[in-house]
Amino acid sequence: MNILSFKNLLFGTSLCLSCVAFGQEETQKINISQSDMINELSLTKTKLQKSHNIGDRYVIQLFSGPNGDASNKIKDYEALYEYPARIKYEAPNYKVWIGNFRNRLEADRALLVIKETYPSAFIPKPERK
Structure with a gap:
């Protein structure tokens, strides 16, 4: 009886190995094209x-204020922090904006750090384009 079950085990193992080998052969034929x-x-x-x-x-x-003051503010900021900064003109003032955050959570985290140096900093409502 042990010999019979050993033959079945050997046959089952060889069958599984051949299926795995056949499956790997098929996966090598996949072709992905990109536009x-x-x-x-x-x-x-x-x-x-x-x-x-x-x-x-x-x-x-x-x-938010005159151009000269905005330039000075951005120079002071860049010496302290790594978030990207830019000056945006919205009549009649120049505004210093920091970052380009994907969501409010990221902006809030950065605001907590920046408020230590600039307590009047805030997050304006984003414009829809």
Whole structure:
């Protein structure tokens, strides 16, 4: 009886191994093709992110006032923090904006750190584009 079960075990093992080998052979034949439009889309998104033209992003506003004061404020800020900063003109004032945060949670976390140095900083409501 042991010999019979050993033969069955040997047969079952060889059958499983052949199935695995056959399955691996089939997976090597898979061909994935990608459209050229995906690369274009990726480049366009990267360009929009760098130019801050993607809507519904959150920023932190440090300052609003004349251009000279805004320039001084951004220089002081860049010496202390790593978040990207920019000056945006909205008539009649220049505004110093920090970051380009995807969601309110990220902006709130950064605001807690920045408020230690700039207590009047706040998060304005994002514009819809």
